[in-house]
Amino acid sequence: MKPSVFFSAFEPLHEVPQVCDVCHLDPPVLSYEFGIVGEGGEAEEQKGFCCRWCATDLLHQLERAEAQRRAAEEAALKVDEFDIVDFQEPELAAAGSGR
Numbered sequence: 231m232k233p234s235v236f237f238s239a240f241e242p243l244h245e246v247p248q249v250c251d252v253c254h255l256d257p258p259v260l261s262y263e264f265g266i267v268g269e270g271g272e273a274e275e276q277k278g279f280c281c282r283w284c285a286t287d288l289l290h291q292l293e294r295a296e297a298q299r300r301a302a303e304e305a306a307l308k309v310d311e312f313d314i315v316d317f318q319e320p321e322l323a324a325a326g327s328g329r
């Protein structure tokens with residue numbers, strides 16, 4: 231699962247909190263669903279209503295979550311590369327000794 235954030239408009243007459251669910255200060259202008267991947271790889275989802283300032287903040291959080299995910303993936307790839315190098319070394323040595 232990739233980190234994601236969705237915003238949508240809401241019906242003002244339906245159940246909408248008086249204040250933003252994130253900062254509890256300003257009146258909400260959008261509803262949001264924020265999905266990230268937790269430390270153990272499980273999906274975590276937050277839903278609620280947010281003000282315009284927190285909508286921007288959620289985008290920044292998404293950016294950070296994506297950067298962390300990419301860093302973790304790159305770290306995992308590096309470990310794979312080491313495995314491949316370790317695995318190939320004996321073969322290279324064997325090929326060299328035959329000449």
Ligand SMILES: [Zn+2]
Binds near residue numbers: 254
């Ligand atoms: Zn807010």
